[in-house]
Amino acid sequence: MTTATPLLPPADWRDFLALTKPRVMTLVVFTGLCGMLAAPTSIHPVLGFTAILCIALGAGAAGALNQWYEADIDAVMRRTQKRPLPAGRMDRQSALHFGVGLSAFSVLLMGLAVNLAAAAILTVSILFYVFVYTVWLKRRTPQNIVIGGAAGAFPPLIGWAAATNDVATLPVLLFLLVFLWTPPHFWALALFVKTDYANAGVPMLPVVAGERVTRRQIGLYTIPMSAVAIAPWPLGLTGYVYGAVAVATTAIFAALALVVATRTTATDDLMTPEKRLFKYSILYLFVIFGALVADRWMLS
Known part of the structure; x- marks a missing residue:
């Protein structure tokens, strides 16, 4: 039955x-x-x-x-x-x-x-x-x-x-910015939820390669991301409003990523540097894209 x-x-x-x-x-x-x-x-x-x-x-x-x-x-x-x-x-x-x-x-x-x-x-x-x-x-x-x-x-x-x-150089750079931003953003999250991924059998980098490699990769990806984020300004595709915001906010992102990348031991502080980077990375994208629009409207 x-x-x-x-x-x-x-x-x-x-x-x-x-x-x-x-x-x-x-x-x-x-x-x-x-x-x-x-x-x-x-x-x-x-x-x-x-x-x-x-x-x-x-x-x-x-x-x-x-x-x-x-x-x-x-x-x-x-x-x-x-x-x-x-x-x-x-x-x-x-x-x-x-x-x-x-x-x-x-x-x-x-x-x-x-x-x-x-x-x-x-x-x-x-x-x-x-x-x-x-x-x-x-x-x-x-x-x-x-x-x-x-x-x-x-x-x-x-x-x-x-x-x-149509498609032009600036939107391609914006595409690359989000593309290169995604690994440090997502791996910062993966570092403090890696147990979930391990239990689910998902081969996220912290599960497969370990925390040390993941931290190093966060630092490495932040370098080209930073260059792409600032690039529209020296290339003449944006003005000083975007340039100033991009430099300042990207410097903060890089500093937070450096803390995560150079951390050697996990402590009982609920992975605070990783959570800080993850949360800031979301704010970072909102601010830098908002600066792009402000630059366009203020300097046009």
């Missing part, structure tokens, strides 16, 4: 919202908006709003598909156990349909309402996050966050392309 599988209660809107990873989406939307506002040509407010909406929907779709695929990992890790799928508030098929539908809608809307260049880059960003990072890299290599970090670096390119229907 077989036992019928119990039906899950219908998920409410808060569960679908949680699938989109709204906290992550905030930074994605902000960098996309700054890329758009920093462009040399203006965009109609309605089209600009539509483009940012599409970026948000695309990011949310990628987050939903990520949670659909990684439901087994999320069930093991403490910081993700309360998500809709591992908590049993939603079935995987609903998450899959939601993610696919949202992906298709965001790309079609971007292409029809804004332009094909922005829609193409949005498509690449979603596919890269889902198939390259989530499916291919995440469970196979400690370089997952290095290569996969490109997925989160696309929004400035998308925002710029939405306004200009």
Whole structure:
């Protein structure tokens, strides 16, 4: 005699919202908006709003598909156990349909309402996050966050392309900034949640190579990240407002990363230097992209 599988209660809107990873989406939307506002040509407010909406929907779709695929990992890790799928508030098929539908809608809307260049880059960003990072890299290599970090670096390119229907040197540098920022940002987090990754069988760098190598890699990645962050100013792509903010905030980032990189022993202080770097790295990206827009508007 077989036992019928119990039906899950219908998920409410808060569960679908949680699938989109709204906290992550905030930074994605902000960098996309700054890329758009920093462009040399203006965009109609309605089209600009539509483009940012599409970026948000695309990011949310990628987050939903990520949670659909990684439901087994999320069930093991403490910081993700309360998500809709591992908590049993939603079935995987609903998450899959939601993610696919949202992906298709965001790309079609971007292409029809804004332009094909922005829609193409949005498509690449979603596919890269889902198939390259989530499916291919995440469970196979400690370089997952290095290569996969490109997925989160696309929004400035998308925002710029939405306004200009083209890509230029500045948005490419912004892409590289986020790409190089991702490893020190994420490895700082991984250092104080490495037990979660180990229990889930995810080969994050601290689990596979140890803390010492991870700390050294945080320091090494901070060097090119710092150079790319400041580069738009001496290259004449931005003015002194961005340049001053970039130099000051990047110096603080580098100092915090140096503390983490040179730390030799783990103490019982809840990994304070790592948490400090992780929290500041989020603020850093908000401030430096905000300075980009301020520079564009103040000096134009």
